[in-house]
Amino acid sequence: MTESDVEIDVGGGLISGTLVTHEQALNSAVSIIIAGSAPTDRNGNQAGLQNDRLEKISTSLL
Known part of the structure; x- marks a missing residue:
């Protein structure tokens, strides 16, 4: 399984996190x-x- 992690930021630093996606999703x-x-x-x-x-x-959940 190949995953991709991307750091995300919403609202100018109000909410930050990591978006993890699967290549076959x-x-x-x-x-x-x-x-x-x-x-x-x-x-x-x-x-x-x-x-x-x-x-x-x-x-x-992937």
Whole structure:
């Protein structure tokens, strides 16, 4: 599976993220995952909790 990651910015820095697409995706839906409270990175990790839960969810949607 070949994926492509592109950093995106919406609203002049108001919202930033990573767009991940699959080379075989045609007419695909878009899922936006917004992390919850506390300092959470794009993969869903926090201090003392490193399980990449949001990354696993997002890649399973490809």
